[in-house]
Amino acid sequence: MSLLQVEDLRAYYRTEVYGISRSVRAVDGVSFQLEHNEIYGVAGESSCGKTTLIKVIAGAIKPPLRVESGRVCYSFDDFEADMLKITPQELRTNVRWKEISYVMQGSMSVLNPVRRIVRTFEDIVGTHQGIRDKRAFHEQLREHVNKFGLPHDVLNLYPHQLSGGMRQRVAIALATVFHPSLIIADEPTTALDVVVQRGVLQMLRDIQAESNNTVLLVTHDLAVHANVADRVAIMYAGRIVEEAPTENIFHAPLHPYTKHLIHSLPVIGDKSVKASLGGAPPNLANPPSGCRFHPRCPLAKEICQRVVPDMLTVGDRHRVACHVVAESLA
Ligand SMILES: Nc1ncnc2c1ncn2[C@@H]1O[C@H](COP(=O)(O)OP(=O)(O)OP(=O)(O)O)[C@@H](O)[C@H]1O
Ligand code: SF4
Ligand SMILES: [Mg+2]
Numbered sequence: 001m002s003l004l005q006v007e008d009l010r011a012y013y014r015t016e017v018y019g020i021s022r023s024v025r026a027v028d029g030v031s032f033q034l035e036h037n038e039i040y041g042v043a044g045e046s047s048c049g050k051t052t053l054i055k056v057i058a059g060a061i062k063p064p065l066r067v068e069s070g071r072v073c074y075s076f077d078d079f080e081a082d083m084l085k086i087t088p089q090e091l092r093t094n095v096r097w098k099e100i101s102y103v104m105q106g107s108m109s110v111l112n113p114v115r116r117i118v119r120t121f122e123d124i125v126g127t128h129q130g131i132r133d134k135r136a137f138h139e140q141l142r143e144h145v146n147k148f149g150l151p152h153d154v155l156n157l158y159p160h161q162l163s164g165g166m167r168q169r170v171a172i173a174l175a176t177v178f179h180p181s182l183i184i185a186d187e188p189t190t191a192l193d194v195v196v197q198r199g200v201l202q203m204l205r206d207i208q209a210e211s212n213n214t215v216l217l218v219t220h221d222l223a224v225h226a227n228v229a230d231r232v233a234i235m236y237a238g239r240i241v242e243e244a245p246t247e248n249i250f251h252a253p254l255h256p257y258t259k260h261l262i263h264s265l266p267v268i269g270d271k272s273v274k275a276s277l278g279g280a281p282p283n284l285a286n287p288p289s290g291c292r293f294h295p296r297c298p299l300a301k302e303i304c305q306r307v308v309p310d311m312l313t314v315g316d317r318h319r320v321a322c323h324v325v326a327e328s329l330a
Pocket of ligand 3: 050051105186
């Protein structure tokens with residue numbers, strides 16, 4: 001059984017300014033599954049809905065974000081959870097941190113700027129399982145942070161005293177303190193330089209290999225997915241347009257948007273100028289009809305403006321939503 005099943009999820013930001021209501025269709029018909037023991041990457045350009053999608057999956061839905069329809073259901077080892085029906089109390093006591101940890105975009109958000117790092121660990125562990133013996137707990141904590149390449153005196157520092165890479169390691173150390181079934185990391189390496197980034201990614205990979213849990217890794221940086229993910233989903237304007245094992249995404253992409261992303265990646269020694277995609281990313285308050293990529297797609301046909309393409313399974317764990325690909329396979 002899959003760890004998570006997401007079916008036809010729609011989540012919109014609904015706002016009202018001077019009596020005019022507006023809805024931003026940030027996630028609009030997304031379906032996918034997360035398996036146990038895999039690293040699943042979600043890629044796509046800025047504002048395509050990546051963070052919104054994981055907010056819903058992590059149960060971090062706050063107005064103006066609203067789930068309009070769909071299913072988000074987990075099968076953990078001991079129980080099942082429907083994230084769209086779960087009570088805040090159940091979410092707090094049984095799911096958050098213990099089964100699902102969410103490393104938010106910008107690691108500072110989980111760290112209280114006026115509290116030493118050790119206090120944040122105490123707050124989270126204290127709330128969820130209590131701390132009987134503080135000395136033994138601190139000893140365990142020192143061992144835990146050491147595993148993440150952090151010196152144990154990091155525990156006595158304040159967040160602003162840490163480098164970006166250290167803060168990100170602390171955020172991931174916090175996320176793994178209860179060995180959750182799923183770790184969700186939103187752009188965990190975006191603000192880091194390349195060398196530090198490599199260290200943090202290696203650490204994420206090691207943790208996953210050691211605990212055999214699932215990691216949902218969200219980043220617009222395809223090079224990161226190439227290094228870490230087992231499978232990758234490509235999002236465009238609130239929808240998944242292609243999903244495949246990482247190897248296929250990079251070596252046999254099918255969707256015109258994925259092809260564009262892959263062909264724009266720099267190649268050592270190649271000095272040719274890469275063609276850019278015309279047009280701009282769509283406004284999700286008023287997205288294009290049919291296939292949302294049609295105003296920018298070099299292969300667009302008349303049907304693309306009218307009809308939303310179905311998601312087709314085209315190979316081993318390879319899915320794609322495109323009329324032209326569907327026709328070529330018919
Ligand atoms: N609080 C909000 N109110 C209204 N619209 C919002 C809100 N938060 C996000 N949006 C809109 O929802 C859409 C999706 O945003 P989201 O943050 O999910 O994108 P993203 O793919 O994570 O982008 P990035 O790569 O920049 O992090 C965007 O159009 C964004 O402007
Ligand atoms: S459905 Fe049409 S517009 Fe959309 S990606 Fe395929 S060819 Fe391009
Ligand atoms: Mg984001």
